[in-house]
Amino acid sequence: xxxxxxxxxxxxxxxxxxxxxxxxxxxxxxxxxxxxxxxxxxxxxxxxxxxxxxxxxxxxxxxxxxxxxxxxxxxxxxxxxxxxxxxxxxxxxxxxxxxxxxxxxxxxxxxxxxxxxxxxxxxxxxxxxxxxxxxxxxxxxxxxxxxxxxxxxxxxxxxxxxxxxxxxxxxxxxxxxxxxxxxxxxxxxxxxxxxxxxxxxxxxxxxxxxxxxxxxxxxxxxxxxxxxxxxxxxxxxxxxxxxxxxxxxxxxxxxxxxxxxxxxxxxxxxxxxxxxxxxxxxxxxxxxxxxxxxxxxxxxxxxxxxxxxxxxxxxxxxxxxxxxxxxxxxxxxxxxxxxxxxxxxxxxxxxxxxxxxxxxxxxxxxxxxxxxxxxxxxxxxxxxxxxxxxxxxxxxxxxxxxxxxxxxxxxxxxxxxxxxxxxxxxxxxxxxxxxxxxxxxxxxxxxxxxxxxxxxxxxxxxxxxxxxxxxxxxxxxxxxxxxxxxxxxxxxxxxxxxxxxxxxx
Amino acid sequence: xxxxxxxxxxxxxxxxxxxxxxxxxxxxxxxxxxxxxxxxxxxxxxxxxxxxxxxxxxxxxxxxxxxxxxxxxxxxxxxxxxxxxxxxxxxxxxxxxxxxxxxxxxxxxxxxxxxxxxxxxxxxxxxxxxxxxxxxxxxxxxxxxxxxxxxxxxxxxxxxxxxxxxxxxxxxxxxxxxxxxxxxxxxxxxxxxxxxxxxxxxxxxxxxxxxxxxxxxxxxxxxxxxxxxxxxxxxxxxxxxxxxxxxxxxxxxxxxxxxxxxxxxxxxxxxxxxxxxxxxxxxxxxxxxxxxxxxxxxxxxxxxxxxxxxxxxxxxxxxxxxxxxxxxxxxxxxxxxxxxxxxxxxxxxxxxxxxxxxxxxxxxxxxxxxxxxxxxxxxxxxxxxxxxxxxxxxxxxxxxxxxxxxxxxxxxxxxxxxxxxxxxxxxxxxxxxxxxxxxxxxxxxxxxxxxxxxxxxxxxxxxxxxxxxxxxxxxxxxxxxxxxx
Numbered sequence: 001x002x003x004x005x006x007x008x009x010x011x012x013x014x015x016x017x018x019x020x021x022x023x024x025x026x027x028x029x030x031x032x033x034x035x036x037x038x039x040x041x042x043x044x045x046x047x048x049x050x051x052x053x054x055x056x057x058x059x060x061x062x063x064x065x066x067x068x069x070x071x072x073x074x075x076x077x078x079x080x081x082x083x084x085x086x087x088x089x090x091x092x093x094x095x096x097x098x099x100x101x102x103x104x105x106x107x108x109x110x111x112x113x114x115x116x117x118x119x120x121x122x123x124x125x126x127x128x129x130x131x132x133x134x135x136x137x138x139x140x141x142x143x144x145x146x147x148x149x150x151x152x153x154x155x156x157x158x159x160x161x162x163x164x165x166x167x168x169x170x171x172x173x174x175x176x177x178x179x180x181x182x183x184x185x186x187x188x189x190x191x192x193x194x195x196x197x198x199x200x201x202x203x204x205x206x207x208x209x210x211x212x213x214x215x216x217x218x219x220x221x222x223x224x225x226x227x228x229x230x231x232x233x234x235x236x237x238x239x240x241x242x243x244x245x246x247x248x249x250x251x252x253x254x255x256x257x258x259x260x261x262x263x264x265x266x267x268x269x270x271x272x273x274x275x276x277x278x279x280x281x282x283x284x285x286x287x288x289x290x291x292x293x294x295x296x297x298x299x300x301x302x303x304x305x306x307x308x309x310x311x312x313x314x315x316x317x318x319x320x321x322x323x324x325x326x327x328x329x330x331x332x333x334x335x336x337x338x339x340x341x342x343x344x345x346x347x348x349x350x351x352x353x354x355x356x357x358x359x360x361x362x363x364x365x366x367x368x369x370x371x372x373x374x375x376x377x378x379x380x381x382x383x384x385x386x387x388x389x390x391x392x393x394x395x396x397x398x399x400x401x402x403x404x405x406x407x408x409x410x411x412x413x414x415x416x417x418x419x420x421x422x423x424x425x426x427x428x429x430x431x432x433x434x435x436x437x438x439x440x441x442x443x444x445x446x447x448x449x450x451x452x453x454x455x456x457x458x459x460x461x462x463x464x465x466x467x468x469x470x471x472x473x474x475x476x477x478x479x480x481x482x483x484x485x486x487x488x489x490x491x492x493x494x495x496x497x498x499x500x501x502x503x504x505x
Numbered sequence: 506x507x508x509x510x511x512x513x514x515x516x517x518x519x520x521x522x523x524x525x526x527x528x529x530x531x532x533x534x535x536x537x538x539x540x541x542x543x544x545x546x547x548x549x550x551x552x553x554x555x556x557x558x559x560x561x562x563x564x565x566x567x568x569x570x571x572x573x574x575x576x577x578x579x580x581x582x583x584x585x586x587x588x589x590x591x592x593x594x595x596x597x598x599x600x601x602x603x604x605x606x607x608x609x610x611x612x613x614x615x616x617x618x619x620x621x622x623x624x625x626x627x628x629x630x631x632x633x634x635x636x637x638x639x640x641x642x643x644x645x646x647x648x649x650x651x652x653x654x655x656x657x658x659x660x661x662x663x664x665x666x667x668x669x670x671x672x673x674x675x676x677x678x679x680x681x682x683x684x685x686x687x688x689x690x691x692x693x694x695x696x697x698x699x700x701x702x703x704x705x706x707x708x709x710x711x712x713x714x715x716x717x718x719x720x721x722x723x724x725x726x727x728x729x730x731x732x733x734x735x736x737x738x739x740x741x742x743x744x745x746x747x748x749x750x751x752x753x754x755x756x757x758x759x760x761x762x763x764x765x766x767x768x769x770x771x772x773x774x775x776x777x778x779x780x781x782x783x784x785x786x787x788x789x790x791x792x793x794x795x796x797x798x799x800x801x802x803x804x805x806x807x808x809x810x811x812x813x814x815x816x817x818x819x820x821x822x823x824x825x826x827x828x829x830x831x832x833x834x835x836x837x838x839x840x841x842x843x844x845x846x847x848x849x850x851x852x853x854x855x856x857x858x859x860x861x862x863x864x865x866x867x868x869x870x871x872x873x874x875x876x877x878x879x880x881x882x883x884x885x886x887x888x889x890x891x892x893x894x895x896x897x898x899x900x901x902x903x904x905x906x907x908x909x910x911x912x913x914x915x916x917x918x919x920x921x922x923x924x925x926x927x928x929x930x931x932x933x934x935x936x937x938x939x940x941x942x943x944x945x946x947x948x949x950x951x952x953x954x955x956x957x958x959x960x961x962x963x964x965x966x967x968x969x970x971x972x973x974x975x976x977x978x979x980x981x982x983x984x985x986x987x988x989x990x
Contacts, residue, residue, distance in 0.1 A: 120891070122928050122953035125864070132860035147926030149953045208858030211516035211538060211648045236858070 003052055004072045007039065007061075016068045018277060019061045023047070024074075026142065028056045036074060039067070046409060054078035066277070123150035133235045134159035204229075208238040216241050220248035283374050290436035293352065294476040298431040299485045303493040305447055306467045311499045319389055329367065330391035332419060332444055334502045335495035337363045337384045340417060343488040345480055347416050349437040357479065366415030366435055369399045370424075376402040377435055379415040388502075419444065422472070432474045439479045442492065445470030469496070515541040517856055518631060518647035519616075520623045520801070523550020525833025525845030526653030527607050532853035533651075534614030541645060542611060543633050545622040549604040550655050551834075552842040555675035558603060560695075562596035563678060563702050564873050571705035572912075579912065587706050590681045619645075625806040628826060649828045649856045652808075652816060653849060654801065656794035656834035661690070663750045664790050670758045671751070672789045674699060684708050686785040688760045690748040692719040694872040696791035697731065701875050704738040711741045711783050713748050715765040720872065724884055727935045730915045731874045738875070746781055748788070757786040796835045811837070820863045822852040830856070839868055867931070867950040871940035876916045879943030882931035882950045885921050896924040898956070898980025900972045902936040904987050907967040913937035918976040920946065920956070927955035929977075938969050945973050956980050 007017060017039040024036045035047035036056070057075040061067050121128070121138050127150055131138040134155060141158045143150035204225045209217070217224045217239075227247040229237030276284070308331060319326035340347040340363060348359045363384040366377040378398035383391060401407035418435040423446025432443040452466040471492065475485045495501050519530040522544035530542040547554045573585045611618055621633035626644065634642040658673040660666060666673045672680075674695050683706045689696045692714035704710045712719070712735075719735070719742065720728040736742070746762040753759075762781040798814045809825045810816050815837035822830045830852040833845030847863065854861035867882035888895045901917045902908035916936025922929050932946025949959050959977035964970050978984040 120866070122926075124952045128864050129860065132862060132864070145953070147928060147955060149928075206858075211856075214648065233858075236860070238858075 001078060002057055003054070003076045003078050005051060005074045005076060006070050007048070007067050007073050016066050017046075019063055019065050019067050019073065021063050022059055024050075024056045024059075025140065026056050026058055030054060030056060030076065048073075050076065052076045052078045064275075064277075121150065122148065123155075127152050127155055131155045131158075135235075204237055206236060208233050208236050209240075209244075213239060213241045213244055217244045217248075220244060222248045222251065280374050286436065287433050290434045294350075294434050294436060294439075295478060296431065296434060296474050297477045297480075297482060297485060298472055298474045299482070299489055300429045300470065300472050301486075301489050301493060302445075302468050302470045303496050304452060304466050305469045305496050308496055308499045309447065309467045315388075319392065322389060324389050324393045325396060326389070326392050327396075328444075328447070329395050329419070329421070330388045331496065331499060331502065332442075332492075333365050333367075333380065333383050333391055333395075334388065335492045336365065336417060336419060336442060338495050338502070339488050339491035341384070342491055343484060345484065346440040346475065346488050348439050348479060349416075350439075350476065350479055352437070360416045362416065364415045364417075366418035366438075367395055367399065368418060368420035368435075369402045371403045371405070376407070376412060377415060377418060378402050378407060378411055379413065381414065417441070423447070423469075428470045429472045432472060434474055434476060438476075440473060440475045440485075440488070442489075443472040443474075445472070513541075513643065514646040515539050515617070516647070517541070517649045517651065517853070518543065518623075518645055519651045519653060520631070521550060521653035521655055521797075521833070521835075522548045522607065522611075522618075523653055523655045523833055523845065524552045524842040525655070525849040526550065526651065527611060527849075528846040529651045529653060529830075529832055529849030529853045530616045531610055531614045532850045533856060534611070534616045536853060536857035536859070538853070538857060539617075540615065541617040541619060541647070543619045543621055543623045543631070543645075545620065547604055548607040548611070548618075549600070550653075551657075551675075553603045553607065554600055555678060557842055558600055559596050559678040560674070560698055560702070561873055562599050563592065564698065566592045566595065567702045567705035568875070576912075587683060589683045589706065593679060593681060596678070619643075622800065624800065624802040625808070626802075628806050628829075649830065650806075651822075651830045651832055651849070651852045651856075652798075652801065652824075652835055653831075653833045653845070654797040654835045655845075656796050656840055658790065659793045659795045661748065661790060661792055664690070664748065664788065666790070670753075670787045672787055674789070674791055677703075677789045684786040686757065686787075687711070688713065688748075688783050688785040688788045689791060690760075690788065691791040691793070692716075692742065692744075693722070693791060693793065694720060694874070696789075697735065697874045698872065699789060699791065700735060700740050701738065701873075704735070704740050705875075709739065709741075709785075711743065711785065713743045713746045713760070713762045713781070713783070715745070715747045717744050719744075720874075720878070723872070723878060723880065724933060726919070727878050727880065727933055730876055730935050731872075731878065734875050734915060743781055743783070748790070749780075751788055754784055757784060758788060759784050760788050794834065794840060796837070798835050813837075818848075821855045821861070822848045822863065823855070839870065841868070841870060844868055865951065867947055869943050869947045871943060873940060876913060876936045877934075877939035879934040879939035879941075879946075880932070881943050881947040882929070883921060884931055884933065888921050888923070888930045893930060894924040895930070896922050896927075896956070896980050898922070898976040898978065898984070900975040900979055900984070900987060902969075902972060904975070905967075905969060905972050907969050907971070908937055910967070911937055911969075918942065918972040920959070920973070920976040920980055922956045922977075922980055927957055927981075929954055929956065929959060932973070934972075936969075936972075942969060942973060945970060 020038040020040045022037050024030055030036060030050045030052070032051060032053050033049045036050045037048045039046055039048050054076040057077045059074055061073045067073055122143065123138060128138055130152055131141065136155055136158045138150060138155065141150050141154050144154050145151045207224045207227070207229070209224055214224060217227070222244055224239055227239045227243050229239050230243045231238040231240065308328070312326060312328060312331065316326045344359055347363065348357055351358050362382060364379050364381045365383040366379050368375060368377050378401065380391060380394050380398065386394065398407065398411060401411070415435060415438065417438055418441045420432050420441060420443045422430045422443045428445055430443045432441040434441050447467050447469045449465050450468040451463050452468065453461055454464045454466070455461050471489055473485055473489050516539040517533045519526045519540060519542045522542055526542065527548060530540050533540045552558060570585045570587050573581070573583045576583070608618065619633055621635040621642070623631040623633050626632050629648070630644055630646050631650070632642050632644055658666070658675070664671045666676065677699055684703070686709040687703050689700050689710060689712045692712050696712060697719055700710045700712055718725070718728060719732045743762065745765050747765045748760055749763045750761045751758050760783045762783065796814045796816070798810055798816055803810060803816070806829060807826055808816060808829060816824055816831035816835055818824050818831040818836045822832050822836065824831050832848035832852050834840040836848065851861045851863055869879065869881040872878040883891065885895055885897055898920045899917055902914045908914045913936065916934070916939065918936070919933040920929060921931035929946065929949040932943060932949070934942045956977045960974055960981055960983070962974065964974045975984055975986055979987055979989060982989045
């Protein structure tokens with residue numbers, strides 16, 4: 001029997017997810033808990049497991065598609081039913097019937113999914129050729145003919161499905177491809193000498209052309225697969241000598257234009273487009289909501305962390321003995337938690353819907369991490385109950401998981417205050433956007449050696465090189481006043497300047 | 506390049522005008538490519554000149570002679586006299602008609618024909634030497650090349666084909682008189698076909714084979730009726746022996762053969778431990794064929810071969826050098842003319858940018874012995890090894906009305922199918938016209954036909970082809986003219 005499978009709620013409050021890739025194909029045998037798809041939701045890439053033992057019957061969403069939670073994305077044949085049920089079962093039943101009637105010792109076919117041994121394809125040569133023409137791997141086509149024989153229609157349908165996917169995923173790319181080819185044509189024939197239109201590479205794997213055309217392309221130093229095709233032959237791009245010359249000339253003009261652009265500092269195509277989706281879109285929506293909901297104020301300061309640097313240097317070898325890489329982050333977290341305890345509004349949030357201020361008596365610290373897929377914020381829960389080494393190893397582990405995209409959605413939610421480290425690349429100060437609906441976010445800069453005026457116990461001043469870190473605290477001005485923001489920052493600074501105070505925490 | 510040499514250019518250079526090469530050239534010509542075909546000897550290659558066609562011509566002629574002299578059963582009494590020279594002349598006429606046809610077809614399709622021997626000068630150039638000394642040579646630049654140089658008989662130690670009494674298959678087909686006695690080394694399909702020809706012409710034939718049976722590589726079921734018939738024609742077999750030497754003896758020669766060692770006994774007959782000495786007028790060596798790839802200077806173009814010298818090619822007939830293709834015997838098994846022709850067509854179409862590929866479910870093979878063997882697709886055990894649950898149907902020619910009227914009732918049709926969906930997976934025929942009957946089974950496999958499709962197709966009566974239908978019915982348990990299994 002066929003079982004439907006709906007996109008599950010892969011994390012609390014997720015309304016939709018992008019189906020990034022299918023890990024199975026129709027006909028594949030799957031076992032319970034075997035991952036069948038990768039779905040990207042609210043900052044995390046998660047694997048969706050199969051709830052059944054059986055075979056994959058149909059994939060109902062395409063890769064790249066946004067799927068609302070609760071939509072059926074895949075169907076399974078369970079309890080050993082074959083996926084092409086009706087016809088197959090009845091035709092083999094017929095045969096068995098005939099065989100039985102005539103006393104033939106034909107074994108009853110078992111009810112497991114029928115897979116053609118050794119990749120044998122039951123399709124006439126005409127259909128196999130059509131599959132090659134259309135670039136369809138015939139081994140993946142399900143046959144609708146007698147006994148599962150593959151027909152021309154099956155191949156055409158499979159090709160159509162493939163094209164549909166290609167179209168939807170490369171729509172914009174094609175748009176930029178076709179237009180310049182036309183431009184090239186018009187500019188080549190235009191006597192007015194318009195500015196050269198760049199010709200995008202067609203970038204095919206296969207191009208039909210007469211040998212003389214290939215030779216011409218070689219002479220012109222043109223890759224035939226890059227020449228926009230003006231004709232199609234048997235479903236494949238066919239390039240004429242005229243197209244080669246046109247492309248070569250357009251390339252030449254484009255190169256000249258590039259050279260001029262290079263001289264004026266402009267390189268590459270003027271613009272390219274890509275779909276705005278996935279993690280980037282999720283981040284953008286979150287930023288937008290945060291920025292346009294909570295009025296941001298950012299308070300800047302810098303803190304002398306010379307003693308913190310010394311302390312960490314002292315403690316680092318001891319941590320290493322326990323296999324832990326001690327960074328500054330657990331110190332900062334400790335300092336922040338201590339300050340949050342003194343300024344509870346900074347750990348609170350506004351529940352806009354219910355028009356309430358929610359005070360949180362727990363301290364879950366988000367640590368913003370840059371990953372290849374974009375910004376993610378793993379959350380160290382109950383940071384106030386954890387020691388320095390535990391905070392260090394836990395943060396390290398979560399950030400690694402985020403970068404490798406193995407982090408679960410639950411590990412990315414529930415923070416009450418966020419710390420972001422902006423120092424890795426450069427710069428001094430920033431205006432961090434609140435991890436909405438949190439009330440505060442602290443950006444720490446790189447620890448740099450800077451000259452500082454130091455006063456000794458006798459009141460003598462001198463200029464000394466010191467380790468200095470910048471702080472940028474953004475807060476929700478609806479909830480926090482400027483003075484409170486400054487006081488909170490001062491408290492954080494106090495702990496960072498005097499790390500031994502953290503011992504009391 | 507030789508100083509003063511002028512090189513000509515071509516889109517597609519085909520080396521060798523056998524059934525793989527000339528088909529490739531004609532197809533390429535049809536696809537509007539500029540084609541040059543280089544042949545060092547005769548259009549049509551081994552198949553037309555020294556293999557399939559002449560041997561089949563002589564098989565037919567010898568069969569006519571044999572049948573005429575052995576038709577008392579039908580009330581015919583005759584004592585035919587064979588003029589081998591005349592028979593060979595008739596065969597030569599057929600060959601010349603065919604090779605002339607190939608030349609005309611090539612020209613009609615715009616193929617430039619050049620006589621000479623081609624060797625590679627680089628990835629895009631060959632040098633073609635015309636004939637012998639002083640005949641000159643020329644360079645040809647090509648965009649694509651198709652190598653179709655074929656194969657030649659393997660020579661074994663001490664049996665040089667240049668020695669008068671030692672014959673290869675080609676020389677045997679050109680004899681001008683029937684030898685009284687002949688030793689044939691090798692009981693493969695070439696050895697067995699020629700053994701049949703000469704036995705029917707009245708020659709005393711003895712066959713030496715290193716393995717333990719005739720027609721190694723074929724299903725034992727299929728080989729058995731052939732061997733039985735050969736024995737009834739007076740052919741004597743010595744299995745488990747390898748020919749080691751020969752020497753002049755009386756008016757003829759004496760061939761020495763040593764026990765091969767590990768070969769088992771044939772039909773309960775113990776393998777003799779001692780060397781054999783067989784007297785005959787001539788010895789024919791037919792132990793297999795090797796590729797003609799050593800004359801091409803393949804290294805100059807960077808083309809790879811396997812350790813036996815066969816050029817390796819993919820399913821588009823492409824060698825490791827992308828613009829150079831290899832087709833036919835030189836590209837390895839199956840060394841069959843029709844496989845070569847198919848490869849030649851594919852290579853030409855791939856060059857023209859068409860989506861061609863060596864994409865077939867079954868390659869037929871035919872052996873023109875008496876009775877003939879035709880086989881296509883999987884044997885029962887191959888199908889089972891491939892994971893199919895099989896069902897088999899058989900029909901003996903003993904039960905065929907048409908077979909009885911031809912006087913040839915040895916053999917059977919066997920059909921192998923997938924038990925579940927009924928798809929035909931293999932067909933095997935030994936018997937009269939097996940080489941023709943196998944075509945229907947090949948078509949069934951290619952079209953994905955089922956047993957029911959074949960059984961439900963009305964076949965004309967009385968024909969041998971009915972046997973194919975009956976075998977399918979037998980597999981379905983509904984045969985009319987035999988008892989169902």
